[in-house]
Amino acid sequence: MFYNILKTLLSVTFLFVLSLQSSQAQTQLIYPEIEEKVDSLLKIMTLEEKVGQLNLHTGTWDITGPKPEGNAAERYKLLSNGGVGAMLNVVGAEATLNAQQIAVENSRLGIPLMFGYDVIHGYKTIFPVPIAEVASWDLKAAETSARIAAIEAAAAGVNWTFAPMIDVSRDARWGRIVESGSEDPFLISEMTRARVAGFQTEDLSANNTIAATAKHFAAYGFAEAGRDYNTIDVSKNTLHNMILPPFKAATDAGAATVMSAFNDIWGIPATAHDYLQNDILKNEWGFNGFIVTDWGTIRQLVPHGYSPNLRTGSKDAIIAGTDMDMESEGFQRHLADLVNNGEVDIEIVNNAVRRILRVKYLLGLFEDPYRYSDAEREENTLYTDEHRAAARDVARKSMVLMENRTNLLPLSKEVNSIAVIGTLADDKDSPIGTWRAQGEANSAVSLLEGIQNAVSKETEVHYAEGYTLAEGRKNFVSELNFPEDDGSGIEEAVEIAGNADIVIMALGEEGFQSGEGRSQVDISLKGRQLELFKKVMEVNPNVVVVLMNGRPIAEPELYENAPSLLEAWHLGSEAGNAIADVLFGDYNPSGKLPVSVPRHVGQVPIYYNHKNTGRPVPQQGDAGTVFWSHYTDESNDPQYPFGYGLSYTSFEYSDLRLSKPSMAMEEEITVSVNVTNTGERAGEEVVQFYIRDHFASTVRPVKELKGFRKISLDPGEKKSVSFTVNSNTLGFFGADEIFKAEAGIFSLMIGGNSTDLLSTEFELTE
Numbered sequence: 001m002f003y004n005i006l007k008t009l010l011s012v013t014f015l016f017v018l019s020l021q022s023s024q025a026q027t028q029l030i031y032p033e034i035e036e037k038v039d040s041l042l043k044i045m046t047l048e049e050k051v052g053q054l055n056l057h058t059g060t061w062d063i064t065g066p067k068p069e070g071n072a073a074e075r076y077k078l079l080s081n082g083g084v085g086a087m088l089n090v091v092g093a094e095a096t097l098n099a100q101q102i103a104v105e106n107s108r109l110g111i112p113l114m115f116g117y118d119v120i121h122g123y124k125t126i127f128p129v130p131i132a133e134v135a136s137w138d139l140k141a142a143e144t145s146a147r148i149a150a151i152e153a154a155a156a157g158v159n160w161t162f163a164p165m166i167d168v169s170r171d172a173r174w175g176r177i178v179e180s181g182s183e184d185p186f187l188i189s190e191m192t193r194a195r196v197a198g199f200q201t202e203d204l205s206a207n208n209t210i211a212a213t214a215k216h217f218a219a220y221g222f223a224e225a226g227r228d229y230n231t232i233d234v235s236k237n238t239l240h241n242m243i244l245p246p247f248k249a250a251t252d253a254g255a256a257t258v259m260s261a262f263n264d265i266w267g268i269p270a271t272a273h274d275y276l277q278n279d280i281l282k283n284e285w286g287f288n289g290f291i292v293t294d295w296g297t298i299r300q301l302v303p304h305g306y307s308p309n310l311r312t313g314s315k316d317a318i319i320a321g322t323d324m325d326m327e328s329e330g331f332q333r334h335l336a337d338l339v340n341n342g343e344v345d346i347e348i349v350n351n352a353v354r355r356i357l358r359v360k361y362l363l364g365l366f367e368d369p370y371r372y373s374d375a376e377r378e379e380n381t382l383y384t385d386e387h388r389a390a391a392r393d394v395a396r397k398s399m400v401l402m403e404n405r406t407n408l409l410p411l412s413k414e415v416n417s418i419a420v421i422g423t424l425a426d427d428k429d430s431p432i433g434t435w436r437a438q439g440e441a442n443s444a445v446s447l448l449e450g451i452q453n454a455v456s457k458e459t460e461v462h463y464a465e466g467y468t469l470a471e472g473r474k475n476f477v478s479e480l481n482f483p484e485d486d487g488s489g490i491e492e493a494v495e496i497a498g499n500a501d502i503v504i505m506a507l508g509e510e511g512f513q514s515g516e517g518r519s520q521v522d523i524s525l526k527g528r529q530l531e532l533f534k535k536v537m538e539v540n541p542n543v544v545v546v547l548m549n550g551r552p553i554a555e556p557e558l559y560e561n562a563p564s565l566l567e568a569w570h571l572g573s574e575a576g577n578a579i580a581d582v583l584f585g586d587y588n589p590s591g592k593l594p595v596s597v598p599r600h601v602g603q604v605p606i607y608y609n610h611k612n613t614g615r616p617v618p619q620q621g622d623a624g625t626v627f628w629s630h631y632t633d634e635s636n637d638p639q640y641p642f643g644y645g646l647s648y649t650s651f652e653y654s655d656l657r658l659s660k661p662s663m664a665m666e667e668e669i670t671v672s673v674n675v676t677n678t679g680e681r682a683g684e685e686v687v688q689f690y691i692r693d694h695f696a697s698t699v700r701p702v703k704e705l706k707g708f709r710k711i712s713l714d715p716g717e718k719k720s721v722s723f724t725v726n727s728n729t730l731g732f733f734g735a736d737e738i739f740k741a742e743a744g745i746f747s748l749m750i751g752g753n754s755t756d757l758l759s760t761e762f763e764l765t766e
């Protein structure tokens with residue numbers, strides 16, 4: 001009823017067709033007609049109603065059940081009287097409809113709720129985990145996966161996803177590298193644009209689009225020693241050149257919200273970081289969406305040792321630019337009082353409310369708060385054949401062929417017998433991976449099933465477990481268990497391997513072994529997996545290893561001896577079918593590593609875009625010296641470099657050329673290369689373009705990715721691929737803390753990975 005009054009008050013003819021053109025989105029979500037409505041609404045809100053908009057509550061009771069009692073009753077009351085702005089973890093058309101009705105129909109102003117959820121790699125139809133998707137280097141694939149996730153989530157009442165996660169990381173010990181997936185800011189930035197476009201499209205007001213969240217702002221992926229939530233101490237230079245670019249890409253692409261990080265940076269927790277939130281994000285970049293905290297981070301200002309209590313923490317957070325409080329109850333309990341006492345200026349609160357209302361208007365919630373909660377649409381939209389086919393396609397594109405030493409791959413579907421080995425091969429749960437939203441437990445097509453679906457009727461497929469895995473899947477909220485493996489599975493596995501033509505062996509990590517709170521000091525294969533691999537190799541040389549994991553795994557013996565090895569990550573609902581597509585040649589693998597794979601955990605952090613140091617090689621004339629930047633017990637090089645990946649065909653790069661030998665600051669130059677498919681199959685290649693700035697006001701990395709293109713080539717076909725270089729391509733945040741290019745000599749390099757590159761030089765003049 002009150003909702004109707006509000007509607008009249010705010011002019012009923014609110015028929016906007018929002019066209020969030022990407023260029024317009026950069027003016028950052030501002031539309032005069034919406035601003036007017038936000039202002040009128042703000043004017044009639046009480047302080048309590050304003051504070052209510054800043055609270056994000058998780059669903060703690062059965063929203064579709066009877067009225068809650070006990071602790072939940074207080075929350076129910078708040079929800080009914082405008083004390084909650086958004087909810088998380090309330091999903092499904094029915095539950096969101098009920099919660100929305102409680103909020104809209106009981107409160108004085110009937111302001112609709114947003115419903116947020118971690119839709120990270122699919123809602124019900126599960127796509128590859130983000131590290132896998134990034135390995136596709138396929139922007140269309142990333143956009144499709146986000147698009148379908150949004151279509152499904154929106155049909156189930158969710159209008160806000162806590163994705164994409166875009167934390168650059170160089171540390172495989174950190175379990176959340178699975179969620180952001182790369183050490184490279186350029187690659188993540190490109191993926192970010194694609195994902196934001198997939199979630200939001202150009203029309204956030206459509207009922208099948210959802211607001212995106214760029215998270216976690218900022219530097220969460222640089223946790224010291226890879227331990228989740230740990231402190232971060234990176235330079236301003238690293239922050240601006242390596243960590244912030246994906247966030248800038250997200251806000252430029254119109255991402256409606258940003259989530260702050262758990263960590264402190266320079267001793268200031270991100271949630272209370274005035275420089276990050278106010279100076280950079282809101283003022284310098286002109287971000288007009290809202291900043292939501294991560295779970296409980298206002299409360300956590302106390303254990304951080306920053307704010308002595310929740311009241312002060314709430315004040316510190318809001319003054320530093322935080323707009324919405326996820327589950328700390330800090331704003332809820334203390335903000336009105338802080339304003340009444342004159343400790344927080346009401347304009348700061350107004351600003352936060354304005355941002356949240358703006359996003360709600362953009363989502364079309366004031367037009368119809370129930371537009372996302374449509375049981376019939378939900379019924380018809382989730383987990384459709386079409387969505388699963390798309391998940392299979394993205395999964396095929398996400399695998400990286402690491403070895404094919406004896407050209408064992410692709411396999412024939414007519415082979416007489418295959419031994420499928422490894423608990424992971426018969427695991428229908430692990431491929432669903434971490435942050436699985438509504439993906440059902442044990443719902444993936446397993447590798448074993450995928451193989452059985454693919455091979456001829458005559459082919460015999462035998463399976464043995466071989467090893468035991470960590471137990472994590474049933475207790476996401478507790479510690480992982482790595483049970484002792486008594487090795488009893490090895491004998492049977494070796495026996496079936498010895499009798500088969502081909503062995504397909506799944507090794508890696510259980511689905512929850514990577515993810516939040518899942519840091520490890522040891523990133524090799526757990527348990528007896530390596531031992532099993534070696535024993536199987538003794539009886540059959542025709543072994544294809546399929547790695548299923550969420551983080552890079554350091555296991556030199558495996559990589560150096562496996563005849564064929566396919567990095568398959570955790571690929572989602574259609575994992576087994578997609579892997580079979582690659583193993584049996586229905587798809588020619590095209591993925592490239594988005595991370596450097598270490599040889600040893602002691603090399604971590606290891607990343608291709610490192611600086612050269614003053615002692616990059618043994619000092620000249622001083623043979624045998626140890627006085628250069630290296631390890632005495634391990635090589636400096638990764639096992640596999642960033643950007644690496646093979647195909648069933650081969651590509652040759654030639655004729656690297658520049659449109660001119662030098663360019664002035666305002667000019668552009670084009671660098672081109674020819675790529676030829678020199679093999680016998682059609683295939684796709686990710687052509688990668690890197691630069692090096694040789695001398696600058698601050699030392700620049702030895703290589704930086706600045707462009708890539710995924711192209712298809714038929715056997716014998718040759719294509720010319722070009723990249724445009726301008727001062728933006730060459731710019732960086734330098735000693736003067738300004739982003740600009742500096743004149744001098746640059747190398748331009750193009751190739752199929754970050755090591756095998758053709759290189760040329762040119763000069764940038766003033």
Ligand code: BGC
Nearest residue numbers: 088118162215216294295516
């Ligand atoms: C994670 C966030 C997530 C939030 C809500 C936190 O623990 O760090 O990434 O969005 O929970 O589920």
